[in-house]
Amino acid sequence: MSQVLADRVSATPNEQPSESATDGLVGARLVTRRRPARWVAAALALVLAAMLVNTLITNPRFEWGVVGDYLGSSAILRGLVLTLWLTAAVMVSGYVLGIGLAALRLSDNAILRTASFGFVWLVRSVPPLVQLLFWFEIASLYPRLSFGIPFGPEFVSFQTAHLFSALAAAYVALTIDAAAFASEIIRGGLLSVDHGQTEAASSIGLSRWRTFRRVVLPQAMPSIIPASGNMLIGMLKATSLVSVIAVQDLLGASELIYNDNFKIIPLLLVATIWYLVLTTLLSIGQFLLERHFARGKRRGPTRSLPTVWRDSLSLLPHRRVAKAGGAA
Amino acid sequence: MSDTIAVASSEVRIRNLHKVFGGREVLSGIDLDIPAGSVTAIIGPSGSGKSTLLRCINHLERPDSGYVEVGGEVIGYRPEKGRLRERSSRDIARQRASIGMVFQQFNLFGHRTAAQNIAEGQLAAGVPAAAARARAGELLKRVGLAGREGAYPSELSGGQQQRVAIARALARDPRLILFDEPTSALDPELVGEVLAVIKQLATTGITMAIVTHEIGFAREVADQLVFLDGGQIVDRGAPADVLDNTDNERARAFVAAVL
Numbered sequence: 001m002s003q004v005l006a007d008r009v010s011a012t013p014n015e016q017p018s019e020s021a022t023d024g025l026v027g028a029r030l031v032t033r034r035r036p037a038r039w040v041a042a043a044l045a046l047v048l049a050a051m052l053v054n055t056l057i058t059n060p061r062f063e064w065g066v067v068g069d070y071l072g073s074s075a076i077l078r079g080l081v082l083t084l085w086l087t088a089a090v091m092v093s094g095y096v097l098g099i100g101l102a103a104l105r106l107s108d109n110a111i112l113r114t115a116s117f118g119f120v121w122l123v124r125s126v127p128p129l130v131q132l133l134f135w136f137e138i139a140s141l142y143p144r145l146s147f148g149i150p151f152g153p154e155f156v157s158f159q160t161a162h163l164f165s166a167l168a169a170a171y172v173a174l175t176i177d178a179a180a181f182a183s184e185i186i187r188g189g190l191l192s193v194d195h196g197q198t199e200a201a202s203s204i205g206l207s208r209w210r211t212f213r214r215v216v217l218p219q220a221m222p223s224i225i226p227a228s229g230n231m232l233i234g235m236l237k238a239t240s241l242v243s244v245i246a247v248q249d250l251l252g253a254s255e256l257i258y259n260d261n262f263k264i265i266p267l268l269l270v271a272t273i274w275y276l277v278l279t280t281l282l283s284i285g286q287f288l289l290e291r292h293f294a295r296g297k298r299r300g301p302t303r304s305l306p307t308v309w310r311d312s313l314s315l316l317p318h319r320r321v322a323k324a325g326g327a328a
Numbered sequence: 329m330s331d332t333i334a335v336a337s338s339e340v341r342i343r344n345l346h347k348v349f350g351g352r353e354v355l356s357g358i359d360l361d362i363p364a365g366s367v368t369a370i371i372g373p374s375g376s377g378k379s380t381l382l383r384c385i386n387h388l389e390r391p392d393s394g395y396v397e398v399g400g401e402v403i404g405y406r407p408e409k410g411r412l413r414e415r416s417s418r419d420i421a422r423q424r425a426s427i428g429m430v431f432q433q434f435n436l437f438g439h440r441t442a443a444q445n446i447a448e449g450q451l452a453a454g455v456p457a458a459a460a461r462a463r464a465g466e467l468l469k470r471v472g473l474a475g476r477e478g479a480y481p482s483e484l485s486g487g488q489q490q491r492v493a494i495a496r497a498l499a500r501d502p503r504l505i506l507f508d509e510p511t512s513a514l515d516p517e518l519v520g521e522v523l524a525v526i527k528q529l530a531t532t533g534i535t536m537a538i539v540t541h542e543i544g545f546a547r548e549v550a551d552q553l554v555f556l557d558g559g560q561i562v563d564r565g566a567p568a569d570v571l572d573n574t575d576n577e578r579a580r581a582f583v584a585a586v587l
Contacts, residue, residue, distance in 0.1 A: 199388055200435035200493075204449035205425025205500060208417055214448065218439045293439075 066266035070257065071273065079253025080274055086249065087236045089171060094178025094235075095228075101183035106190065116183070123180035129241050131177060135169040136245045170242040178235060185227040189220035221293040229286030233279050240271075250274055339364040339504055339535040340385065344394035347380055347559075354380045356559040358394070362504075362552070365533045369546035369567070372556035373582055378539040379432075381556065382506050385537065386427040387420055398427060399503050425449065428497030428505035432512050434489045436481040442468060442492045443477035449500045460499075467495035471525050487518030491525055498529075505529070507538040543586055547571055555579045 056062060070076055104116035123131070134141075139161040146157030164172075193216050201211040243252035254267040287305060340362035347355040354377045362368045370378045383389040385396050387404035395412060396403045403423055405412035415423070436445050446467055447460035455463075461477075468474055471491040481489050490510060497505055507526065511519040523545050530536060530549050540546055546553055546567055553567040555576070563570050563579045574580050 194435075196431060196433055196435035197437060200429075200431060200437070200496075201448075202388060202421070203386060203424055203427070203429035203431075204452070204496060205421045206449065206452050207421050210452055215437055219437075 061265060062269065063263060063266040066263050067269045067273070070254075070267060070270045073257075075248075075253050075257060076250070076270055076274070079248055079250040082248060082253075083236070083239050083250040084278070086167075086170065086174070086239050086242070086247075087232070090174040090178050090239070091232055091235055093171075093175045095182045095186075097175065097179035098182025098186055101179060102186040102190065105183065105187055120180045120183055123176055124184075128173065128177045128238060129244065132170060132173040132241055132245060135164065135173040136166060138164055138169070166242070166245045166247050169245065170239075170247050174235070174239065174242075177238075178231070181231055182228070185224055185231065186220070188227070189224035190216060192223045193219045218293070222290070225286065225289050225293055229282065229289070232286075233282050236278055236282065237275060337363050339366075339399060340537070341397040342381075342385070342394070343397070345381070345384060345391050345396065346393045347377070347384060347389060348392050349380075354559050355384070355391075358559075358561060360554065360561065360564075362535060362537060364535055366551040367530045367536045367538065367549050368552045368554060369550035370537065370539045370554045370556055371541070371543065371546060371582070372562075376556045377559040378556050379508050382429075382508050382537060382539050385504075385506055386424050386429055388429075390414075398423070403427075425453065425500045426503050428500070428502035430490070430493050430497050430505070430507045430510050432509040434481070434486070434493045434513070436489055436493055436496070438481050440480075441477060442473065442479050442481070442484070442495075445481070445492055446496045446499050449496065453500065463499060464495070467498055468492070470498075471495045472521070485518060486514045487521045490514065490522045494522075494525055494529070502534070504535045504537070507536065507540070509539050509541065511540070511542060541586065543571065543583065555582070557582070 101116045101119065104112045105120075107113060139159075142160055144157055145160050146154040148154035148156075197215050197219065198211055201215045206215070239249055240251040242249050243255055246252065248256065251271050254271040258264045258267040284305065338361040340360070342358050342360040345355050345358040346353065358377075358381055360368075360381075370381065372378050380389055384391050385398065385403065387396075390404065395405060401423065402412060404415055404420055406415050406419075436442075437448065440448065443461060443464040446464035447457070450460040450463060451457065465474075465477055468476060471494055473488060473491055473495075476484070476488070476492075479488075481492070484492065494510075510526065511522050514522060519542070523542065526536075526538070527545075527549055538546070538550070550567050553564060553570040554561055555563040555570055555574070555578075557578050563574050563576045570579065571583055574583070
């Protein structure tokens with residue numbers, strides 16, 4: 001012990017700095033390394049971008065005039081509204097079911113846990129299009145549905161063919177799909193919250209429900225929101241599957257028109273432009289939500305949307321202002 | 329066992345407490361009394377069951393046999409025809425509200441400010457927001473953090489966070505407060521400020537149980553020192569007796585190693 005200490009004392013530098021050949025470099029300017037490959041790559045990317053713009057403008061088969069004619073047409077707008085409405089309905093009911101599934105999966109009851117796992121396994125394993133067709137054809141599997149005591153008397157019964165229109169089938173199939181994925185997102189988020197938070201809440205006498213609502217869920221949000229945002233955008237696009245069973249969503253409406261006038265590419269572009277607009281708006285909303293739920297996570301001022309935009313998309317090397325805070 | 333301490337004035341009575349984790353007995357028959365208004369320090373090597381013992385007191389761990397009584401009420405269970413039946417979670421929450429706890433890792437709610445952390449328990453009890461906020465400010469002042477109501481835990485040092493955690497544990501006027509290695513996660517230069525707050529608290533007459541590695545602090549503050557090893561109380565008594573004149577071989581070796 002004392003030997004180590006003595007070594008350390010003798011190793012401290014002398015008061016007098018030693019002389020060296022590099023002494024003349026004290027005031028030298030620091031020059032950054034040249035990176036020619038970066039410039040080549042950037043130039044290539046710019047050329048490709050120019051080619052893309054060029055072909056968009058000069059290729060007459062895009063028929064931008066037709067695109068413009070149909071972009072705001074009432075049939076397309078009706079499809080757009082249906083897409084939005086279906087996405088919203090599916091996401092809301094999917095998340096309500098998903099919270100329930102996640103709760104079952106995290107419960108102490110082994111049977112309920114297994115049931116939740118089995119449901120998620122089944123739904124995740126079958127392509128959504130196949131599920132959609134199953135629900136569309138449900139009437140041929142169960143022509144009649146009834147409510148009553150299991151294996152006992154029935155109270156009400158329905159003809160499934162009347163119950164399941166194409167739109168209802170689409171809603172049910174996509175909701176079930178959304179519920180399975182939402183439950184996984186929510187479960188992961190809840191598990192990401194340190195158990196000490198729950199213990200602290202218990203120690204000050206919070207009930208289980210209050211602990212969940214006020215302590216665990218808000219802190220699970222930062223990991224739930226980004227994944228849910230991605231899922232929402234995915235679902236917005238996945239609703240286009242319903243055009244297969246003749247539901248007039250954004251894509252279905254476009255198909256109906258091009259089946260009539262054969263302007264396939266322009267009408268697909270109409271749908272594409274609307275999907276682009278919607279996903280862009282959703283991305284902005286997602287950003288604002290994420291920033292809101294980052295409270296208490298990060299030091300320093302919250303970054304505004306234009307700042308983030310500039311930081312992630314800047315073409316020129318952006319000025320690096322001293323980053324205060326850093327990793328908290 | 330209760331020959332040295334009068335049972336009648338005990339705030340905490342622990343009887344024949346056993347706890348098993350994965351086939352290993354962590355607590356094997358703990359009997360302990362903590363007199364009202366006194367400070368009990370629990371020391372011992374890691375893995376000796378100190379934290380588990382503390383966590384059984386507010387039912388964060390469920391005993392496998394035996395029981396804990398605080399203020400004359402069995403914690404987590406209701407005596408019923410010679411049995412102990414587990415209480416409803418609402419009832420357990422009510423019992424926990426009268427037992428404050430301070431954790432090694434602070435466990436402050438990261439998404440809430442210092443004041444909100446402190447006020448949360450009172451809001452749950454139905455105290456109006458304004459009153460809870462005022463009380464939070466008062467408690468912050470008491471732990472030396474006046475004016476830091478709006479600070480998030482990530483903006484506070486470890487010592488400051490632990491002091492907010494102490495204020496949070498005090499917010500519901502507990503009859504007993506448990507400290508689970510309150511300074512073990514702190515940088516050395518921050519330990520003093522937290523110990524000072526605990527020391528000040530000890531003079532107010534609140535009953536305290538402290539699991540700690542700070543032997544000097546235990547000697548100074550504790551009325552009773554309990555040495556735990558292998559899930560059993562190996563020695564206990566006045567701090568000076570246990571630390572300086574213990575008859576027990578294991579206790580002597582441990583004290584020699586940590587001092």
